[in-house]
Amino acid sequence: MNNPSNKMKKEYVIGVSALVATLIVTLVAVQIDWGAMFSSSNHSISSENSDFVQAGPFQIAVSVEPETPQVGENRIVIQVKDQEGNPVSGARVRAVGEMPAMGAMPAMHAQADIQESAAGVYQGDFELAMAGSWPLAVDVATDEAHHVDLAFDMATGRRGIQLTTATPSGDVAYHTCSMHPSVKSATPGTCPICGMDLVPVTREELQSGSVMVDEGRRQTIGVKTGEVIRAPFEVPIRLQGQITYDETRLSAISLRFDGWIGDLYADFEGKPVRKGEKLFTVYSPELLSLQEEYLETVKRGRQGSVGNQRQALVNASRKRLTLWGLNNAQIDWLEKQGKAQDYVPLFAPTDGVVMQKNIIAGAAFSQGQTLLKIADLSSLWIETFAYEQDLPLIEPGMSASVRLTNIPGDEFTATVMQVDPFLGENTRTARVRLQVDNTNGQLRPGLFAQATLKSDFGEMLLIPKDAVLVSGEKRIVFKDIGEGRLKPVTVRTGYSDDEYVVVRKGLQDGDRIVTSGNFLIAAESKLKAGVDQW
Structure with missing residues (x-):
C-alpha cells in the first residue's frame, strides 16, 4: 500500500510545476506581443522598413x-x-x-x-x-x-x-486649370471648379516661364506675331476747348468828359464796322469850348507868320483835345469843318464787330463809362485745357489741327501761343491758348472745338498696343523664342499713340512678339509658372 502522505506530496509538486510552466508561457507570449508592437511602432518612422x-x-x-x-x-x-x-x-x-x-x-x-x-x-x-x-x-x-x-x-x-x-x-510637374491656376493635380483630369480640362505644366516651363503653343493651336485661337520695330513716333494730344475773342484785338470806347449822345450809328451788338467809320456823335459844353479855343489858335497861326511860339500854342491846344479823349482823326476832321461842332463824331479805331453796346441815341453818359466794345475777329483764340501729365509735351509754337462741332469733316490749323504757368486747383489742368486765323469769318466765338497736337519723339522702339497685357503695375509681352514656345517678358513702356507703344526696357529691335491672341493664351495657361510675373 502506498503511503497517503507521500501521495499528497507528489500531487502538490506536480501542481506547482504546472502553475510555474503556465506563468512562463504567459510571460513569453506577452513579451512577444510587446516586441511586435514596438517593432511595428519603430517601423512607422524607420526609413529602412518604409515603402517609398x-x-x-x-x-x-x-x-x-x-x-x-x-x-x-x-x-x-x-x-x-x-x-x-x-x-x-x-x-x-x-x-x-x-x-x-x-x-x-x-x-x-x-x-x-x-x-x-x-x-x-x-x-x-x-x-x-x-x-x-x-x-x-x-x-x-x-x-x-x-x-x-x-x-x-x-x-x-x-x-x-x-x-x-x-x-x-x-518632365511634367503637375496639371493645372487655365482659368483657376490654384488648382494643381498630379494626374490629368478636369477642374473641380469650372470643369475645364487640366493642362500639364512641365518643369522647364516652371523654370523659364514659357508656354508651348503649337502652330495648330495658334491658328485656332488666332495668335499672330510681329517684330519689335524702331520707327519715327509722335504722341497725339487731344484737347477740348472753345473759340473765344483774341483779347489783344479788343477795343473799348470811353470818353474823359460828361456829355450826351447824338446820332448813334453803331446801334446794335454784332454790327460790323470798318476802321474810320462813324460810331456816334457826342455833345459836351466843355468839349465845345475846347474846340473853339483850338480853332481860334489854328486861325491865328495861319494869319500870322508861322513861328516857333505860335506853333507851340497850336500844339498845346491840340494836346488838350487829345487829353479829353479825341484822337488825331477827330481833330483833323474838326479842322476841315472850320468851326466848332455841337456834336462831335467818334470813329471806329479798327475793323471789327460791336460786341457790347451800353448807349442809345440821346442818352447822357459819364466820363470813363464804357460806351462800346469792338472786337476784331480776323484772328481768334481757342482756349483749351490740358491735364498735368500732358503739359511736358506742349510748347508754344506747336501746330495743331482743329475740328469744330458745327463744321464736321473740316480742319483748321492753329498755333499754340501760350500755356498757363499754373494749374487749376480743382481740375488739375492748365489752360492752353491757341491762335487761329479767321480772315474768312468762318469761325465764331463760342463754338466748341477739338484740337489735336502731336509731340515728335523721333525714332523710338515700338510694339503694337494690343501686344501689351496689363497686370496691376506690370506690363507683360509674350516673346516668341522659337520651337513653338512663348515666353512672358516684363517690359517697361512709355507713351502711346493709340496704335503703338514705346518700349523703354525688356525688348530689342527685331524680337518677335505676340501681337494678337494674348488674352486667350493667358486664359489657357495663366503663364503657368510665370504667375509670379502677373
Whole structure:
C-alpha cells in the first residue's frame, strides 16, 4: 500500500510545476506581443522598413497609426527624401482626408496638424468623425518649382492605405486649370471648379516661364506675331476747348468828359464796322469850348507868320483835345469843318464787330463809362485745357489741327501761343491758348472745338498696343523664342499713340512678339509658372 502522505506530496509538486510552466508561457507570449508592437511602432518612422514612392523630385513614404484607421483619433507619418536619399527638412506638408457629400450631408474634412518631428519626418494627428471611406490627399512642397501631390484610398476598418495617384517624376510637374491656376493635380483630369480640362505644366516651363503653343493651336485661337520695330513716333494730344475773342484785338470806347449822345450809328451788338467809320456823335459844353479855343489858335497861326511860339500854342491846344479823349482823326476832321461842332463824331479805331453796346441815341453818359466794345475777329483764340501729365509735351509754337462741332469733316490749323504757368486747383489742368486765323469769318466765338497736337519723339522702339497685357503695375509681352514656345517678358513702356507703344526696357529691335491672341493664351495657361510675373 502506498503511503497517503507521500501521495499528497507528489500531487502538490506536480501542481506547482504546472502553475510555474503556465506563468512562463504567459510571460513569453506577452513579451512577444510587446516586441511586435514596438517593432511595428519603430517601423512607422524607420526609413529602412518604409515603402517609398517616387513623386516629382522627392521620395515619399506615408503610413497611418493604427494601421487600420478607426473612428476617432489617428496619426499620419510622412517621410520625405530627395532623389539622393537625403532627408528633406523645412518642407510645407499637408494631409487632408475627405468624406464625400452624401445626400443632404455635406462633405466632411479631417485635416492633420502636421509638424516636423525629425529631419525629413512629418507627423500629425487627425480625427475621423464617422466610419466609411476617407480618401486622403497629401501635399508636399519646398518652393513653387518643387511641389507634389499624392492621393491615397483610406477607409475605417480596412487595413493600410493604398496609393492611387502621385505627381510623376518626369518632365511634367503637375496639371493645372487655365482659368483657376490654384488648382494643381498630379494626374490629368478636369477642374473641380469650372470643369475645364487640366493642362500639364512641365518643369522647364516652371523654370523659364514659357508656354508651348503649337502652330495648330495658334491658328485656332488666332495668335499672330510681329517684330519689335524702331520707327519715327509722335504722341497725339487731344484737347477740348472753345473759340473765344483774341483779347489783344479788343477795343473799348470811353470818353474823359460828361456829355450826351447824338446820332448813334453803331446801334446794335454784332454790327460790323470798318476802321474810320462813324460810331456816334457826342455833345459836351466843355468839349465845345475846347474846340473853339483850338480853332481860334489854328486861325491865328495861319494869319500870322508861322513861328516857333505860335506853333507851340497850336500844339498845346491840340494836346488838350487829345487829353479829353479825341484822337488825331477827330481833330483833323474838326479842322476841315472850320468851326466848332455841337456834336462831335467818334470813329471806329479798327475793323471789327460791336460786341457790347451800353448807349442809345440821346442818352447822357459819364466820363470813363464804357460806351462800346469792338472786337476784331480776323484772328481768334481757342482756349483749351490740358491735364498735368500732358503739359511736358506742349510748347508754344506747336501746330495743331482743329475740328469744330458745327463744321464736321473740316480742319483748321492753329498755333499754340501760350500755356498757363499754373494749374487749376480743382481740375488739375492748365489752360492752353491757341491762335487761329479767321480772315474768312468762318469761325465764331463760342463754338466748341477739338484740337489735336502731336509731340515728335523721333525714332523710338515700338510694339503694337494690343501686344501689351496689363497686370496691376506690370506690363507683360509674350516673346516668341522659337520651337513653338512663348515666353512672358516684363517690359517697361512709355507713351502711346493709340496704335503703338514705346518700349523703354525688356525688348530689342527685331524680337518677335505676340501681337494678337494674348488674352486667350493667358486664359489657357495663366503663364503657368510665370504667375509670379502677373
